[in-house]
Amino acid sequence: MARNPFRSEAEAYRFLLLTVGYFALIVAAAAIATWLGVAVFVALTAAAVGLWMRSRSEEPVQRTSVARVGGEGERRILVIANETVGGEELLAIIRRKAEGVQVHVLVVCPALNSQLRTWASDEDGARAAAQSRLDASLAQLERDGVHAEGAVGDGDPLQAIEDALRTFGADEIVISTHPEGRSHWLERNVVGAARDRFDVPITHVVVDLGASAS
Amino acid sequence: MSAHADTHHGPPIANKSSRVDASVLGMFLFIASEAMLFGAFFTAYFFVRVVNPEAQAWPLEPFHLPVFVAGVNTVVLVTSSFTMHWALQSIKRGNRAGLKAGLVLTLMMGVAFLLTQMLEYARIGFNPSDGAFGTIFFGLTGLHGAHVFIGLTLLAVATVRAFRGHYTPEHHHGVEIPGIYWHFVDVMWIVVYATIYLL
Numbered sequence: 001m002a003r004n005p006f007r008s009e010a011e012a013y014r015f016l017l018l019t020v021g022y023f024a025l026i027v028a029a030a031a032i033a034t035w036l037g038v039a040v041f042v043a044l045t046a047a048a049v050g051l052w053m054r055s056r057s058e059e060p061v062q063r064t065s066v067a068r069v070g071g072e073g074e075r076r077i078l079v080i081a082n083e084t085v086g087g088e089e090l091l092a093i094i095r096r097k098a099e100g101v102q103v104h105v106l107v108v109c110p111a112l113n114s115q116l117r118t119w120a121s122d123e124d125g126a127r128a129a130a131q132s133r134l135d136a137s138l139a140q141l142e143r144d145g146v147h148a149e150g151a152v153g154d155g156d157p158l159q160a161i162e163d164a165l166r167t168f169g170a171d172e173i174v175i176s177t178h179p180e181g182r183s184h185w186l187e188r189n190v191v192g193a194a195r196d197r198f199d200v201p202i203t204h205v206v207v208d209l210g211a212s213a214s
Numbered sequence: 215m216s217a218h219a220d221t222h223h224g225p226p227i228a229n230k231s232s233r234v235d236a237s238v239l240g241m242f243l244f245i246a247s248e249a250m251l252f253g254a255f256f257t258a259y260f261f262v263r264v265v266n267p268e269a270q271a272w273p274l275e276p277f278h279l280p281v282f283v284a285g286v287n288t289v290v291l292v293t294s295s296f297t298m299h300w301a302l303q304s305i306k307r308g309n310r311a312g313l314k315a316g317l318v319l320t321l322m323m324g325v326a327f328l329l330t331q332m333l334e335y336a337r338i339g340f341n342p343s344d345g346a347f348g349t350i351f352f353g354l355t356g357l358h359g360a361h362v363f364i365g366l367t368l369l370a371v372a373t374v375r376a377f378r379g380h381y382t383p384e385h386h387h388g389v390e391i392p393g394i395y396w397h398f399v400d401v402m403w404i405v406v407y408a409t410i411y412l413l
Contacts, residue, residue, distance in 0.1 A: 009393035013299045016397045016404075020292060023408040030413055037413070 030177040065199040069169035081109040081176035085137040087207030090176040105148035111162040176205045232238035289340035317373040
């Protein structure tokens with residue numbers, strides 16, 4: 001199966017051969033009976049889409065190595081959290097990691113948005129909500145004596161991490177999620193994917209906002 | 215960020231926020247624009263077919279398409295993709311003679327395809343002003359012909375460079391890109407031929 005027929009000549013050539021076969025079968029079936037041609041068209045198209053989606057999921061993960069920045073003895077921690085950004089468990093972890101070392105913390109809050117709004121570039125609301133949660137979290141960290149910077153990031157947490165790493169160069173990443181069963185990020189295996197993709201130690205913190213409130 | 219400033223000199227590393235690599239994105243945009251261009255013509259073509267549901271045979275009288283000649287032309291064009299692929303595989307193995315022969319054969323078959331299409335236009339018996347079908351037939355095949363002409367121009371440049379001693383097993387981008395384009399042109403012809411002439 002040609003993964004991306006326009007990435008190399010060999011892939012384009014393979015794609016051409018597949019196209020020839022695809023149309024040859026449809027034309028042959030249509031010559032027998034029109035309904036058979038339609039059936040073959042539907043079946044082959046479904047098979048092609050299925051194979052293409054499977055080949056996409058099997059593509060090897062490109063590992064991103066993170067360049068070390070910052071001074072000697074300084075520990076740089078990148079925190080990725082959205083609704084759980086003000087959670088007590090997360091703040092406790094950051095406080096603990098900040099004890100006794102010179103720490104530089106960047107909290108990134110992905111601007112979660114619906115797919116429709118993302119396509120329509122309607123991100124103002126999502127960014128404002130993320131900024132509001134981020135401000136509250138940074139204020140809490142400041143009260144606890146941890147100086148942290150903050151930024152609103154891409155709605156895709158993995159992309160938000162990658163964007164942040166390009167300028168921040170973290171020694172460690174902390175990903176905060178809701179507990180299993182309530183977390184979209186865990187359902188999408190964001191933590192596992194981040195471990196596969198980024199060449200940095202990753203700590204996963206589960207924040208149970210319901211338990212904290214009660 | 216002060217520590218960062220202490221250790222990093224020069225401009226900051228480019229922050230690529232897009233989830234798609236720039237070159238891949240560019241190619242996707244190109245493909246999307248081409249798909250929309252051809253898609254517009256195919257939409258018009260299928261519209262004409264749909265509004266003529268009483269037609270027992272397609273195309274309607276008095277239009278007759280030279281299916282056999284176009285089929286031979288299709289074989290010529292698909293074969294030119296084989297020779298294009300051979301040319302690139304040859305230079306990857308350091309075979310310069312194979313590269314030159316492959317490119318020349320591809321170029322010749324591309325020219326043969328275009329000349330045959332011109333002859334077909336001259337003898338087909340209708341012209342673009344003969345109703346919606348005539349307009350769309352010449353529009354679609356002519357649009358494809360224009361792509362073949364662009365491909366031939368790229369191939370001609372690659373061929374001249376090959377004869378001047380350019381390209382090595384490590385550096386053959388100037389053959390690879392026209393090759394991708396040429397296969398794309400062939401794929402589009404398969405779609406056009408199957409749709410217009412056969413189905």
